[in-house]
Amino acid sequence: MHLRDLVAARVVEALTRAQADQSLPTVPVPAGLVERPQNTDHGDFASSAPLKLARTMRMSPMAIAEKLAEFIDTDGEISAVDVAAPGFINFTLAPEWLQEQVDQVLSAGNAFGSTEAGKGQKIQVEYVSVNPTGPLHIGHARGAVLGSVLSSVLAAAGYEVSREYYLNDAGNQIDLFHQSLFATYLQALGKDAEVPDNGYRGQYMVDLGKEMAEAHGSKFLDMLSDEGVVALGKIGVEHMIEGIKNDLATLNVEFDVWFSETSLYTDKYYDTTMKMLADGGHLTQREGATWFVSTELGEDKDNVLIKSTGVPTYFASDAAYHYNKFTVRGFDKVTNIWGADHMGHIGRVKAVVGALGIDRDKLNIIIGQMVALKRGGETVKVSKRTGDIITLKELLEEVGPDACRYFFLARSADAQMDFDMDLAIKESQDNPVYYLQYAHARLAGILRNAKENDKDFAQGDVHLLSTPEELTLIRHLLMLPEIVDSIVDTMEPHHLPHYTLELATAFHSFYDRCRVITDDEALTSARLKLVEASRIGFSRCLSLMGMNAPEKM
């Protein structure tokens, strides 16, 4: 249980006692009793419960506040409870208790910040899942960063997390890729060939065709034409997947499972799913195609599962995929991170999940909004088909993975953003990322200095940490578990970089005002404890965000 819950529990407990005592009328208790006030003059926590209860209790908010405050004990973590107009109760944390938490952080070590909000629950986060028909571009990076940070935070909250990439390794687009590659391969061999009309025609396809020709010669020409296209195509797809994996690794994004779409068919999950939908009366035949009757489940329109050609749609695969996630693999929760161009799929996928007898609220879909790329003040149109793209690889070479991650992470997923390359490159010189990393480097520097001077601070007395800067730093440090829980609660990881920035401000201010290593041995030891605790905090935040925590800068 994190600190805010602890204080909220005290309010509920006090309210219960006041009601049992008949000091306050017995009425239902509203939710959200305690918050962090934005103005620090109002204490560490505030409750607006009296304002919320005034109507149902038929009393003035101030009278409720006064009465309720009497029932709240000032001991342990709370040193003061104050009533403020028009009906707030403000709580102040006890300096002694704050000081002692430094020892608690030290004993928690790298587990500091972890909570138990998701204990015993299996959650899957599926992200990126880009077709292996081209390199990753800047828009994909946003989903990649979101997914990887969300996964890390979920794990910190005690969830058993599985990070998954859904690989579309069959179907129309793959066929088209095969044909496109065969064409550029032929061209590389000096033959006449045309990339199909809707095919993939970027420079990367030309390069790949050349590479294939150099590595394999005319080998694929000698096969029957279809066999050659497929054989070459498979090698090409493998090549694209390797490239995607490399780019993601550079961005520090990893997966536990690479799930093959084809396996849904070879392992019969597709057949099982279609049968379940048929048995449930969710299917109908129309114009030679098989439709999912989603209109009966409140959707705008029905959706085709099997085309009149007999070929299943992407949506059919998706139905089988979600059946597999929930029913076969038994995830308690599933989060899909999709691009804005998939917005229209949310309703029907949720509908089909419900039709398969699964609680549709277990499926959470996060939409990463569009990233418009700007360069030299111009918006660059991104299209994989025409090959007019800024690849993730190029982006990482220019901006660097840490700055790139921060840039995407600090914005909420549902806000569209302009990624101004010029600005991002410029900012990489003087940028919030360095502000955070510099804090870690400074902390590491102090600890290095202490070691060189043989300072052993194990016996340091944390009660000597009494300046406003020290206490402010401790206060901010202790917010981490709350941040972790609130990210899990809202599924919005963008709170983490903002919190880390505030923590860095508290630290830099402390660094400026409180010299750590001095002739005062006792104070030095106490401050070294705070420095080590802070280093643990920064290291955890940076690692959750997938960023480097440098020892020196």
Add this chain to the structure above:
RNA sequence: GUCCCAGUAGCUCAGUGGAUAGAGCGGCUGCCUUCUAAGCAGAUGGUCGCGGGUUCGAAUCCCGCCUGGGGCACCA
């Protein structure tokens, strides 16, 4: 046409029912013989897109409108 997202400081964005709306960057003023100045301290900067409504209280919730973006295929 319809559904979804966004509109907050010069710029990029937080804040989504509470007290005087915040941060970073840019611009302005100070601060390096001391563990890293990639830093600190301070000042300046806002009709929270517009208009109604609900509420003790609205940037936050409801309705309408304006602007920008996206979704509405037997594509993925």
